[in-house]
Amino acid sequence: MVHRLATCPLCEATCGIVVEVDPEAGAVRGVRGDPDDPFARGHICPKAHGLKALHEDPDRLRAPLVRVGGELREAGWDDALGEAITRLDRVRKAHGNDAVAIYLGNPSAHSLDVMFYGQVLIRALGTKQRYSASSVDQLPKMVSAALMFGGGLTVPVPDVDRTDHLLVLGANPAASNGSLMTAPGIVDRLRAITARGGRVVVVDPRRTETAALASEHVFVRPGGDAALLLAMIETLFAEGRVRLGAVEGHVRGLDEVRAIAARYPAERVAARVGVDAATIRRLARAHADAPTAACYGRIGTTAQELGTLASWAVDLLNVLTGNLDRPGGAMFTTPAALPGRHRRRASTRFGRFRSRVRGLPEAFGELPAATLADEILEPGDGAVRALITVAGNPVLSVPGGDRLARAIASLEARVAVDIYRNETTALADVILPPPSALARGHYDVALYQLAIRDVARWAPPVLDRAPGAPAEWEILLTLAKGLMGMGAAPLAMADDFVAKELVERELADAPPEVSGGRTSAEVLAALAPRRGPARLLDLLLRTGAHGDHFGARPGGLSLAALEAAPHGLDLGPLRPRVPDVVRTADGLIDLAPALIVGDLARLDAWLDRPAPDVALIGRRQLRSNNSWMHNLVPLIKGPERCTLRVHPDDAARLGLVAGGRARVTSRAGEVVAPVELTDELMPGVVSLPHGFGHDAPGAQLAVARAHAGVNTNLVTDPLLLDVSGNAALNGVPVTVAPA
DSSP: OEEEEEEOOSSTTOOEEEEEEETTTTEEEEEEEOTTOTTTTTOOOHHHHHHHHHHHOTTSOOSOEEEETTEEEEOOHHHHHHHHHHHHHHHHHHHOGGGEEEEEOGGGGGOHHHHHHHHHHHHHHTOSOEEEGGGGTTHHHHHHHHHHHSSTTOOOEEOTTTOSEEEEESOOHHHHSOSSSBOTTHHHHHHHHHHTTOEEEEEOSBOOHHHHHSSEEEOOOTTOHHHHHHHHHHHHHHTTOOBOGGGTTSEEOHHHHHHHHTTOOHHHHHHHHTOOHHHHHHHHHHHHHSSSOEEEEOHHHHSSTTHHHHHHHHHHHHHHBTOBTSTTSEEOOOOSSOTTTTOOOOOOOOOSSBOTTTOOBOBTTBOOGGGHHHHHHSOSTTOOOEEEEESOOHHHHSSSHHHHHHHHHTOSEEEEEOSSOOTTGGGOSEEEOOOOGGGSOBOOTTGGGGBSEEEEOOBOOSSOOOTTOOOHHHHHHHHHHHHTTOTTSOHHHHHHHHHHHHHHHHHHTSOGGGGTTOOHHHHHHHHTTOOHHHHHHHHHHHHSTTBOGGGTSTTOBOHHHHHTOTTOEEEEEOOOOTTTTOOSTTSSEESSOHHHHHTHHHHHHHHHSOOOSEEEEOOOOTTOSSGGGGGOHHHHOSSOOOOEEEOHHHHHHHTOOTTSEEEEEOSSOEEEEEEEEOTTBOTTEEEOOSSOOOOOTTOOOHHHHHTOOOOGGGTSOTTOBOTTSOBOOSSEEEEEEEO
């Protein structure tokens, strides 16, 4: 047996692990935490043990599948890739580039291959029909961050290891391990806050696992976060508690925010948000008076009708209490590998193009996933006629999943890059499975931009790929070059082109010292003989804030330096970064972006309408992140998880009983789910977890089918969107009755 170091890729915590491998059998014998990882310090959650089950899962695809005579059958790699390119190219030539859509699923953010080469495939397609899991997750936070600070991932993260007061809204890090906040071992870190005399306050419609650890839990009605935070901000202005601290002189729009906040006193919002005025004021004073404080919001504040307003208000509270960009407050990372680190300041623009059917604006080059079915089913010029999915299962993760399934089934061509034949890929004409997660190198380019410390860790593949099986980046690049009419070109030549393009782009706006005085050709030579994602990562590390600048900064980072530190490197606590981190056109933090201010009319309408009799919210579970995890016995075993949780008072008035079944109905559809009674929920709120509904014909997920559950996205409403285009998965008005 040998022990090999790796990073768990199954959530945002990036925990270091030790994998026990039998090299002769190519088998995994066990997984444990790496005690020498300076960031995770040996912590893992149950998902890490799921890596062994994932690698061994008999349902995980090892060979491509191609539809022949209506049936998916195994095929060779050359034939499958050729068939995928032929089908997609046929649609493009007949109907134009925008007839092909692409959807990137959540695991794409955990794959170095997709982070680099997924964009290459998108550029090769030349389509505006681009979608991802972002618009059913964190898009409002990215939009507000871009408008305020100049970048979609320029997101302040709470400095949890040094804060005295943590205010958490709509987040459950005890179950998620942190989200838009990379923080392994978060439960211990939360306990440390209270152990040193600080406070953790959770505001949530549900008394979550995090709330159970907190100093205080406050119920709030789903969708009420923006109003609650603006009322807290009104208290700060009214009582003279506003201070800007480190960002004094680096903001604009303060007077406009003062005028906006005056419209939302605690008395106006209290009844609608379900928090009394005295509590709202007390929360505001506690945040302002704490020695240091950080406000943090997550999917409960983003996947809702007013997500961008709520995300903006979270950062406003941090700014106005002097807690932005200071130790113990909300801070910005200095990531070791950051694409576009030297780009010029510019105004953020959204809505550069719009969806064909509903006229919804793009954000970061993507359209809202909630309108993908419209773009397929509505006939006419520009209709989507082909779809590529990469590590995604939108039939389960996007509102109106049944309609989307019918839409995908109607397409002329469907290609999936995926390890499973799931509810979406079962409809495909070609499925191209990437290797096991343990057979690829790993570095978290996106997630280290959101870490609570500056860290870097490279993990080479633990296992060899199966003979003849391409890497995920090779699959994506082969598709890309085929669609660009370069099918006969060697893959190495295409990869050299990708590397040359990235080198020139990264050096274009960089000061000369970043390249160590080398030309782009000399930089490429210095990166040799690496290829694929490793070469591109080495470039970003060496030109990054901690990089060796190709020898000009001895002791700086490179991929070789990370290979020499296999447990990873702790690059230190977060440090103040304003004004350098701000990339708005004028270099100032915009406290009152026009798009966000214009959305206040919807908040006013929300306050004026009565609360729904019952509102549906989601539920995060420690053993689950994406739908495919339900096919792993170690992660799905135990009591039934896909239950409708209901407060006992609601059950009594609605005629529900524990263990019985309830029919949940919305404007969009209905599901029937078993009832679980609990007082953890605010009365008037019910909860269903996401990612279930594993009863679709054609899917090959035996374990998941035995725990099928129901798809909550049959009742979430494709028409209920945030201004960013993000789907409102929380706060959905529903009726509930005995089934």
